[in-house]
Amino acid sequence: xxxxxxFDPQNPHIVPDLLLPALSAHGVKKEEVLALLCVDLxxxxxxxxxxxxxxxxxxxxxxxxxxxCREDKxxxxxxVPCKQTEWQMKDLSxxxxxxxxxxxxxxxxxxxxxxVLCNFSLSFKEDVRIFRGYLEEIAKxxxxxxxSGEKAKKKELYCPKCGLRYAxxxxxxxxxxxxxxxTVCRTxxxxxxxxxxxxxxxxxxxxxxxxxxxxxxxxxGFFYDEVLDAAGAFYGKILLVIGIIVTTRLLSQLVSSxxxxxxxxxxxxxxxxxRKIIFSSINRLSLSFFTSRKTGGLMTQVxxxxxxxxxxxxxxxxxxxxxxxxxxxxxxxxxLLSPPLCLAAILFIPPSIVAxxxxxxxxDVLHSRRFGRSRSLSSALSDMLGGVRVVKxxxxxxxxxxxxxxxxxxLARADLNTNLYGAKAFPGVELLLxxxxxxxxxxxxxxxxxxxxxxxxxxxxxxxxxxxxATFLSYVSMIYSPLFGFVDMISQAADSIKAMSRLxxxxxxxxxxxxxxDPLRLEEVKGGLRFENTGFCYLPGQTVLEKISFEVEAGxxxxxxxxxxxxxxxxxxxxxxxxxxxxxxxxxxxxxxxDLSFEDLRKNVAIVSxxxxxxxxxxxxxxxxxxxxxxxxxxxxxxxxxGAHEFIMKLKDGYETRIGQGNADLSGGERQRLSIARAIxxxxxxxxxDEATAAMDTRTExxxxxxxxxxxxxxxTLIIAHRLSTLRDADELIVIDxxxxxxxxxxxxxxxxxxxxxxxxxxxxxxxxxIGIAED
Amino acid sequence: xxxxxxxAGVTPLTVENTxxxxxxDFPVLYQKSENGEERVGVFKTQRAFPFEKEEEFLxxxxxxxxxxxxxxxLSDRTDEEIAILQKDLARRYFMPRIKKIHKVKEQFAFSYWxxxxxxxxxxxxxxxTYKSLIHLGARIIVTDADGNRYDIPDYHTLDKASRKQIDLxxx
Ligand SMILES: Nc1ncnc2c1ncn2[C@@H]1O[C@H](COP(=O)(O)OP(=O)(O)OP(=O)(O)O)[C@@H](O)[C@H]1O
Ligand SMILES: [Mg+2]
Numbered sequence: 001x002x003x004x005x006x007f008d009p010q011n012p013h014i015v016p017d018l019l020l021p022a023l024s025a026h027g028v029k030k031e032e033v034l035a036l037l038c039v040d041l042x043x044x045x046x047x048x049x050x051x052x053x054x055x056x057x058x059x060x061x062x063x064x065x066x067x068x069c070r071e072d073k074x075x076x077x078x079x080v081p082c083k084q085t086e087w088q089m090k091d092l093s094x095x096x097x098x099x100x101x102x103x104x105x106x107x108x109x110x111x112x113x114x115x116v117l118c119n120f121s122l123s124f125k126e127d128v129r130i131f132r133g134y135l136e137e138i139a140k141x142x143x144x145x146x147x148s149g150e151k152a153k154k155k156e157l158y159c160p161k162c163g164l165r166y167a168x169x170x171x172x173x174x175x176x177x178x179x180x181x182x183t184v185c186r187t188x189x190x191x192x193x194x195x196x197x198x199x200x201x202x203x204x205x206x207x208x209x210x211x212x213x214x215x216x217x218x219x220x221g222f223f224y225d226e227v228l229d230a231a232g233a234f235y236g237k238i239l240l241v242i243g244i245i246v247t248t249r250l251l252s253q254l255v256s257s258x259x260x261x262x263x264x265x266x267x268x269x270x271x272x273x274x275r276k277i278i279f280s281s282i283n284r285l286s287l288s289f290f291t292s293r294k295t296g297g298l299m300t301q302v303x304x305x306x307x308x309x310x311x312x313x314x315x316x317x318x319x320x321x322x323x324x325x326x327x328x329x330x331x332x333x334x335x336l337l338s339p340p341l342c343l344a345a346i347l348f349i350p351p352s353i354v355a356x357x358x359x360x361x362x363x364d365v366l367h368s369r370r371f372g373r374s375r376s377l378s379s380a381l382s383d384m385l386g387g388v389r390v391v392k393x394x395x396x397x398x399x400x401x402x403x404x405x406x407x408x409x410x411l412a413r414a415d416l417n418t419n420l421y422g423a424k425a426f427p428g429v430e431l432l433l434x435x436x437x438x439x440x441x442x443x444x445x446x447x448x449x450x451x452x453x454x455x456x457x458x459x460x461x462x463x464x465x466x467x468x469x470a471t472f473l474s475y476v477s478m479i480y481s482p483l484f485g486f487v488d489m490i491s492q493a494a495d496s497i498k499a500m501s502r503l504x505x506x507x508x509x510x511x512x513x514x515x516x517x518d519p520l521r522l523e524e525v526k527g528g529l530r531f532e533n534t535g536f537c538y539l540p541g542q543t544v545l546e547k548i549s550f551e552v553e554a555g556x557x558x559x560x561x562x563x564x565x566x567x568x569x570x571x572x573x574x575x576x577x578x579x580x581x582x583x584x585x586x587x588x589x590x591x592x593x594x595d596l597s598f599e600d601l602r603k604n605v606a607i608v609s610x611x612x613x614x615x616x617x618x619x620x621x622x623x624x625x626x627x628x629x630x631x632x633x634x635x636x637x638x639x640x641x642x643g644a645h646e647f648i649m650k651l652k653d654g655y656e657t658r659i660g661q662g663n664a665d666l667s668g669g670e671r672q673r674l675s676i677a678r679a680i681x682x683x684x685x686x687x688x689x690d691e692a693t694a695a696m697d698t699r700t701e702x703x704x705x706x707x708x709x710x711x712x713x714x715x716x717t718l719i720i721a722h723r724l725s726t727l728r729d730a731d732e733l734i735v736i737d738x739x740x741x742x743x744x745x746x747x748x749x750x751x752x753x754x755x756x757x758x759x760x761x762x763x764x765x766x767x768x769x770x771i772g773i774a775e776d
Numbered sequence: 777x778x779x780x781x782x783x784a785g786v787t788p789l790t791v792e793n794t795x796x797x798x799x800x801d802f803p804v805l806y807q808k809s810e811n812g813e814e815r816v817g818v819f820k821t822q823r824a825f826p827f828e829k830e831e832e833f834l835x836x837x838x839x840x841x842x843x844x845x846x847x848x849x850l851s852d853r854t855d856e857e858i859a860i861l862q863k864d865l866a867r868r869y870f871m872p873r874i875k876k877i878h879k880v881k882e883q884f885a886f887s888y889w890x891x892x893x894x895x896x897x898x899x900x901x902x903x904x905t906y907k908s909l910i911h912l913g914a915r916i917i918v919t920d921a922d923g924n925r926y927d928i929p930d931y932h933t934l935d936k937a938s939r940k941q942i943d944l945x946x947x
Contacts, residue, residue: 041895045866045867045870045872045895046895046896047872047893047895047896047897047898048896100867100868100869100870101826101868101869101870101871101925102869102870102871102923102924102925102926103870103924105867107801107802109800110800113799113800113801113802114799114800114801114802114818115800115801116801119867121922121924122922122923122924123922123924125922157921164883164884164886164888165885165886165888165901165903165921365944368944369944372906372944372945498884501884
């Protein structure tokens with residue numbers, strides 16, 4: 001971004017010309033350079049250009065600034081070094097990247113002491129990570145092979161054309177270069193089913209617009225000049241002309257009735273369809289998409305974006321066209337009637353548009369501030385209401401009241417400002433337009449007077465009658481009134497297009513976890529699992545699991561233990577393919593999970609996870625979520641096995657008790673039992689219990705485990721637990737420590753090993769001993 | 777004293793039980809006992825309250841991330857050690873300080889900032905601007921799309937033009 005030299009993983013040895021003088025000062029030739037890096041922070045944390053130059057023997061650090069310099073009428077970039085250090089390559093070892101709060105540094109050990117090689121901001125992390133690998137190889141072997149293929153591709157974050165940042169680096173759609181007309185067309189294609197209805201809407205609007213342009217012609221000037229005037233062609237035919245006027249009015253009314261009927265029919269359908277499209281696009285994305293974004297934003301997206309897009313097509317485009325046609329037609333007619341008057345009428349339009357635009361711009365700022373404050377108020381409100389238990393328990397009512405009052409006040413102030421501004425600004429513009437109107441009066445009046453006093457002065461063709469002036473004035477109001485609308489439409493159209501590009505951003509987003517196009521199907525799943533050198537990190541550089549290798553035979557029960565935060569739940573999520581491993585693979589019955597069809601995988605693996613989630617609905621519905629076609633008997637059996645039956649029958653409505661959105665009416669252990677019932681109902685080949693019984697008493701847990709064993713029918717079970725007694729029936733235990741499998745074996749073996757498990761075991765039994773209970 | 781710190785194994789590090797010295801560019805912790813000193817190793821310093829108390833409650837972590845103990849107050853250490861730790865902390869918690877904001881332009885999902893910092897002029901992009909500003913009274917921390925943070929130590933001391941650029945995001 002800031003550096004004049006951009007690191008290219010495939011060609012890290014290319015030296016920019018401006019660096020050559022500095023290099024030769026150190027006696028380094030261009031050809032000697034093996035790899036070169038430029039980062040942005042010097043040791044005093046100032047933004048400089050800092051180069052690390054690696055040759056076979058040495059590592060050079062040169063920090064300096066790049067200046068522009070004029071020479072022979074050409075602007076040259078000149079690098080002025082200000083600080084330099086060098087190390088002998090063979091002394092360097094253990095290069096490490098260290099993450100600091102808002103920056104990083106690359107360090108290395110040189111003669112038993114650790115030194116900083118360079119400092120850089122987080123934007124350079126990717127470059128340095130690759131360079132570090134090269135450097136390590138050079139220090140060890142004297143040379144290196146640059147990465148190639150996919151690995152060498154740096155993520156492009158910015159649009160090369162306009163420099164804007166991609167909203168999503170994975171699918172490079174620049175929000176600006178992506179033509180807006182293209183976005184609109186794409187959306188239109190989505191809605192092609194509505195083509196004829198939309199055209200019909202447009203037609204009715206155009207018709208009503210045309211009628212409203214014609215109507216004043218008959219009712220104003222025509223009436224005075226042709227009907228009431230003795231010289232007029234329709235003199236005395238009042239009834240006929242009244243008839244025409246009434247008919248046009250009626251027709252116009254009819255057309256607009258048809259129009260509104262049509263719109264209301266389409267509205268419901270189209271918003272429904274759009275919501276469906278948006279939701280299904282969101283729904284197919286991987287878990288990481290949801291955890292990295294705030295769900296609140298997604299909720300508005302489904303709800304309001306559908307409305308906005310509908311509105312664009314059904315309201316904005318048609319009415320814009322019609323208003324436009326109307327204005328142009330009116331101006332045309334006015335011009336035909338009297339060019340000088342027309343000029344007077346449109347004189348005030350450009351300044352008004354400028355003024356209105358300025359007002360709307362300011363209004364936009366005020367509105368978005370108001371919007372932000374109302375968002376802040378509602379999020380504070382939901383926070384307070386959601387945490388009402390804590391508020392009461394810590395008697396925080398006063399504090400919350402204060403917090404609420406403050407937000408409320410802020411919102412009120414923003415409201416007031418917005419309204420006040422509107423109240424001040426809009427009459428101003430109206431005044432401007434009134435002036436335009438008065439100008440027409442004035443010019444028209446002068447013209448008529450001139451005609452009366454000195455007919456010869458004004459040509460025969462320029463005759464202005466009272467009637468003509470009246471007609472004219474009705475057209476003037478016709479071109480003034482849509483002006484506000486136009487400007488408003490422009491900003492609203494921008495909003496709609498934003499909604500559309502948000503839609504495509506989601507539609508085009510590629511899920512991280514994708515099914516192979518020709519996935520393998522398994523006739524019958526046995527439930528054997530194998531991890532092979534599996535590694536995973538949620539964020540690049542922050543490894544959670546590495547080099548995990550173990551095998552679970554089909555039908556066995558395996559316990560997984562490890563400190564909190566060791567990565568046990570992560571391991572379980574990998575089996576479900578909620579995430580894909582960043583390294584290595586996982587196999588189910590010898591088939592790589594990545595090759596397996598989602599259907600087979602998800603049908604055969606079930607998890608009871610640590611944080612249970614129940615949907616709003618009845619208990620029955622919640623348990624049936626695993627298998628909607630399960631019979632009542634099956635649900636009943638599953639709940640009995642999970643121990644949920646016991647508490648369900650204490651509820652008045654039994655299995656049909658409604659549980660609320662916050663699950664406020666069930667205890668932690670009760671919720672866990674429902675989740676287990678869900679998993680049992682699914683009857684998977686592999687069952688993962690992630691602390692599934694942690695919130696229950698030991699007796700209940702034991703009963704559940706027995707029923708699970710009875711029901712298991714050769715099922716592979718992975719039990720993640722902190723309480724070792726939960727794992728007493730496990731065939732084998734796996735201890736996760738230090739990001740990898742630290743110990744594995746039967747409980748007895750592990751105790752004999754006297755390792756991590758043994759320490760844990762001793763601690764727990766000792767705790768029991770102190771209260772006089774010994775476990776055998 | 778059988779305090780909660782002893783039970784949890786979080787040791788208060790005082791001049792009596794430890795010494796800090798520089799080794800290469802990195803500070804190293806030595807444990808003092810009756811029969812001399814033992815080198816514990818290179819450590820990282822982390823502030824427990826990075827915004828509230830910059831020189832108190834400093835937790836020392838080993839290179840592997842294991843907690844070695846904590847320093848209650850920086851001023852309790854020797855002058856030499858204070859200098860070492862202050863330098864290390866300054867580097868570790870470095871955030872460019874924004875002096876002037878030339879322009880904040882909101883475009884699509886990002887806002888694009890052009891600023892002067894005490895470390896030099898800078899341009900960066902911020903995703904979801906409202907959410908990326910942390911308000912600490914008059915102090916504002918901006919987090920850009922790459923995760924870099926920038927510090928506006930006191931909003932009120934910015935000049936008027938700069939304030940106007942970010943006015944919209946403040947309440
Ligand atoms: N979505 C996520 N994004 C980033 N980091 C995560 C995410 N989920 C978990 N982590 C981190 O990954 C590590 C492992 O988490 P995991 O949930 O697998 O631990 P665990 O062994 O199940 O712990 P516990 O026993 O407390 O349930 C933790 O340090 C956690 O902070
Ligand atoms: Mg867990």
